[in-house]
Structure formats: structure tokens, C-alpha cells
Amino acid sequence: MKFEVMRDRLLEALNDVMKAVSSKTTVAILTGIKIEAKKEGIYLTGSDADITIQTFIPVEEDGEQIVQLTQTGSIVLQARFFNEIVRKLPTNDVLIEVKNGYQTDVRSGKSEFHLIGQDANDYPLLPQMEEDQSFTMPAELVKSIIRETVFAVSTSESRPVLTGVNWQIRDGELMCVATDSHRLARRSTKLENAPADEYNAVIPGKSLNELNKILEDNSEPVEIVLTSQQILFKAGNVLFYSRLLEGNYPDTSRLIPSEHKTLVVVNGRALHQAIDRASLLAREERNNVVRFTTQGQNAVEISSNSPEIGKVEEQVLAEQIEGEELVISFSAKYMMDALKAIEGHDVQIQFTGVMRPFILKSVHDDAILQLILPVRTY
């Protein structure tokens, strides 16, 4: 294997692939990155067994030559060292050559590294994907779906299936749900080219967080390929594979109240800021609780009280308050997460009782629904 490549293109591809490489892996070869030089270009692959990322650097792009291929071939190099080396090479031209078995030379300017590589045949193959079940979405939409749900996954391994986001396709609609059993985030999206069959899978939250970092905020299409074990996202020159979580995701539809006793419409950003301020006095995890009190028809009071530190009260104007008066306590963090996901100005909050879940959604559409369980105070 021998080729020359522009350093900035190699680095860009490496950056994406490194997101899958973990130093904690139990499979030794996965601490490496697989490099394959083929006629059409260079493929880089990184994996931690759960996530596998492959990037491609074409020989030529828009009439510009990026790779000069002398000899095809493949090698596995230690990810951490190779990445650091490429980052610090002195010029933008990099020559990579495998000689005498697995010895790999990396040259740039007057700098020359001799690395000991490993046999690329020992590196696991990419998951096999039948491509009949697939659909596409713009990258920016995939990113916002991730942002609006993934924060609500559970961080505790006690119910592993809750550490993922449930993706369900039915009747031309993609429904994404995440819950840690204290709050729930749900986002529905109409698909323009939905697959024919129904689909139901749980994607690890960690995979979605990494995918979100790799995808660019643009309207380029992302093709999403579904199987029962894996999900594949194809975006430009990147292939992102994720293992799916095993186990049945609980049916969450019954948790969502269908009626309410108190309805509050409020500017989401103003409420977010007030809660952020109130939580200044309630930073400790255990006491990160604020109280929400309706005041007549057009104001709510946000307050917090820490016995050792002090207390805070703030009034937020409401556009509308209907139904019963209400005093309810909840986690400041959960509320801020939910308001951030909805993003808009006009947020509708539907309460059904001080010890029952309440709903947040935009006044303008039902695509995003956030559900939060209150905090009980004694």
C-alpha cells in the first residue's frame, strides 16, 4: 500500500472516525484504525463494537486531485498515535507506505515516522446491511430530532433499554421517544419516503450523540438503513453504523394524559431564564427543585428555597392561564431541558395535578411533546 494524501482531508476524515474509537475496548484490534487504499480512494474505519464509522477520501473531487495512489492495500494503525501524528505533521502533503509486512512509513516534509501496523484482515468486517428498508431525511432534521429527544435517555444501566431512544415508523410517521422514567421527550416527524414496513428499534443514546457531532447542519440528505440488529446512517462520505439495544421498549403512549385541569401558555425563553435564575440557589442535585405557582389569569411565580443559602422569587407573565389554581414543584433541570427542546416562544403547559405528569408543547404544532413528572415535597 502506498499513497499520498492532503493532510487536512486526512485529518477531517480521521476526526470523524476517531469518534467511534474507545481506549476502553476489550478487543485489542479496535484500538486501531483500518486504512484501505483502493482505486477509487482511501477508506478509514474505526469502531468500538457498538458504533462503527467509515469515512471515504475520494481520489478526485470537483476536478481536484486529493489522493495520489501508487499501490492499493490495507493496514491497521494505532488510532491514538496515528491521529496525533497526522495532527502535527509539518506540511500538507502526507505519504503513507507499508513495507516489509506491517511496517508503515508516514512521511511529511522532512519528518518520517516508522509505525508498526497490524494485519487489516484481523479487523472486523462492517456489519452486513440489506438495503431494502431505508428512507432519507435532511441532515439538519436528523440533528434536531436527536437534540429534541436524546437528553431524556436514562444514564442508569438498571434498565438498559431506557439508555436508548425508541424509533418507531408507522403510517408514514417517525416517532422518537426517550425517557429516564422521570421525564419523557417525544418527537414525531412526517416522512416523505417512508419505508413500506413498520419499524421499531432502540438506538443507544451515546450513538445518537456521536452522530449529532459528525453530521453537519445543512440540508444534505442522510440515508437511513434499517435492520433488526443495526441502523446505518449514510451522509456524504461517512457511513455511521450503530448496534441497536435489545429488549422491548415500554409502551409510553398510555403515560401521556389526555385531559388537563390547568393550562398555562407562556413565553418559553422567559420561563427558561427565570428557572435558570431560581435554580442558582438549588444547585445541589438533591435540591434542584423549583416551585411554580399560578397567580391569577396572567402570571406565574417561580420560586426556590434552600434552607442554608436563601430564597428567590420571580414573576413571569403568562399569555394565558385557564382552569384550577396550581402550586407544583419540579426539577429545574428537567424543565429547562424540555423548554430548550421546544425552543419556541409560545409554550403550552398542561397540568393534571401536583403529583401527576404534565405536558409541554409548542402552541403552534404537536410535533414535539415533553412530559415531566413533578417532585413531591413534604
Add this chain to the structure above:
Amino acid sequence: MSERGRILFHLDMNSFFASVEQAHDPSLKGKPVAVAGNPKERKGIIITCSYEARAYGVYTTMPVWEAKRKCPSLLFVTPTFERYRIASQAMFAILREYSDLVEPVSIDEGYVDVTSVVNGADAIDLAKTIQSRILRELDLPCSIGIAPNKFLAKMASGMKKPMGITVLRKRDVAHVLWPLDVEKMHGVGEKTANKLREHSIHTIGDLGRMTEKQASEVLGQHGEKLWRRAHGIDSRPVDPESVYERKSVGNSKTLSFDETSKPALLQHIEQLSGKVASRLKEKGYVGYGVHVQIRYHDWQNRSKSRTFKEPIYRQSDIEKHAKKLFLELWNLEPVRLVGVTVQQLKEPGEITEQLTFDSYQQVAKEEPVRNLVEELQKKYGKSSIQKGIRIRSKGSSSSFSKDFLNDHNKEE
């Protein structure tokens, strides 16, 4: 308040339970008396004994059969806790006549801050007055330590028993305390002593001669605290309120034989969890930690605890966590004693519980009651009605020595 300026008493009743029994029944006076739970059972141990019994080599925690062998004339008395409670209250009432700053530590000991009551020279006279009043009015002996802080006062009261009065000044520390075994130091238990011995620290002086940093490397924060105490430094105030700051509620059970059966042990854990839950309920507390203790057949003590984000007070939660901790801790050796404790208690009002999708329906059932309570409180004032969790229920079994502190609450 400067360290030098303070004058603190530590008062320690001498073999309290036995002395109360001797005061109650004068025919026991001058004789070897032991208070023991149930002298007939194998597991019976000496709770406390009179000085006459101690002369025969009988000591607290000694098994009954062994005590009988050491002292065949030993008279056994079963404990009458109500008697001890009344005597304790009378003793603290006398202390409160001299200062408002009285901090009960347990049923038979407490600190008194007399800084603003006497000047230095008169402190010994005041101690003598208190000691002779307790002897004359209650017929009970005690020892008093006089020092500028709690640690030194506690060490001083232990130096002369019975009926001692000992003054311990900071300048006495090096020649009085430093020659003592480090285990004699208040705050050093068996485990800490073992750890210190591994580092060749055998006397309080060995500890004092280290640097504070070295002490901290061996024992962490606790090491720093002990190091300062070895130098006679202790700034803890005498806090009359500390009696109300209950830190844990726990129950333990000595088994009638050394148990090895897992189902049987788990059943004991269940029972203990139930007792702890009902005591918590009676006091209206919840905790954030669960602690499990095992004493093996060879008196090896092991314990394990865990902290939770959500408050622990339901029997089912205590049971679940205690069983899990027990199974993680138990090495399958025969077990003599098991204990379950809920720690990190919080007052109602400071407590919050994040509801979950699994639990909220159960909790929501209470909503109508809660609404009613709030309505009544609005109408008739806060104290007119309270939620059931704070109402005292009768007949819950409670650990006497831990609950006596409630007496100080009732007096208010």
C-alpha cells in the same frame, strides 16, 4: 469564642444502669451487680455492672456465663429502662439549673458549657457542687472532666472513676495524653486503631508527633481531626440543639444461634426493615442512606452503606436496599447479629422526591387528602392538622437508648 476562654464540663454517670438499680434497691449496695438482658439465654451479655463487680474482672459485653464464672456471687438484674430514663432526665434537669448550654450525648453523659457561669478558679467548686447534688438527690455517682474543649473534657472525665473530678488543660496534653494508647483516644475505634498501628502509631503521642499532612495521608479528613485533637485542639461548640438532629434510625438483632441460612437471614433483614420504617414514620423523618451491619460468629464486624438520590422511608425500599447490601456484604460465614440503619435523615420540609412513571400513581392517590389538609390549614392555621406521616403512632418498637433523646424534645 476563643478556644482558651472556654470552660466545658463533660459529665459521665458511673456505671449508670447498675447505679440506678442500687439506688432503687439499697440492698444491692456494696455488692457486685450486673445488668443483663436475659441472663438465662446463651446470647445474654452484661450491659453494665457495678464497680464491685468490676473488681472481679466482669466488664460490659462479657457473656453472662463467663461473668458467673469470674464472680459466682454476682447479682443479676434485668434492665428497667423507664427507671433509667427518669434518672437521666433528673440528672440533665440539675445540669440545666447551672447553664443553658447543656448538650446530652447519650442517656448517661453530656457536655455543659459553663464559660459564662464561673471564672476559671471556681470551676472546680461548681463541679463539686454538681457532683454532690447528683449524689445526694439522686443517689448516683458521676465523674466530671473540666477542660477548654469537648475532646479534652471527655478524656478528663474518663481519667478518674467513680466520683472523679479531673482538670485537663491544653498544656497537660503532652505529658498526660501522649503516653496513652492511641485506642484510648475518643474518636479512635478498633478499625482506626488497626490502621494507625499499621503505620507504627501506638500512642496518642505517636500521632501528635506526625505532621498534620502525614495524619491526613493515613486517615484522610478523620486523620486531620484526630491530629488536632492529639494537640488538644477541638473547636466544636456545646450545642443544646444537636440532640434534635437525629442522624440515623437503626435496629439490630442478635440471633439466638449463629445463622447460615440465606432465607432466614433475609427474613431478619425484612423484620428489621419493618421496624426501622415504623420508627421513621413515627418521627416523620426520611433518609438518604441505607446501612447494613453484620457481626460474624467470631465477633468480626462488617458493614456497608449506600447513598440514594431519592428519600428512603417506605418499608419496601428499605428492605430492597438492605437485602441487596446484605447479599453484597455477606461472606457466607455464620452470622451472630444483623442490623439495618437508615442514615442521612432530613427533617420534613427539606424533603423532596422526584416522582417516576412507575411510582406516581401510588402517590397521586394521596392527592385528595393532601388538598383537604391544605384547605384546613389555610382555614384554621398550620397546626390544626398535619399529614399522617408526622403523627405519632403507638406501639412501634423502638430502640431505647437511641430514642431517649426524644425526652428532651418533649420538655419543650
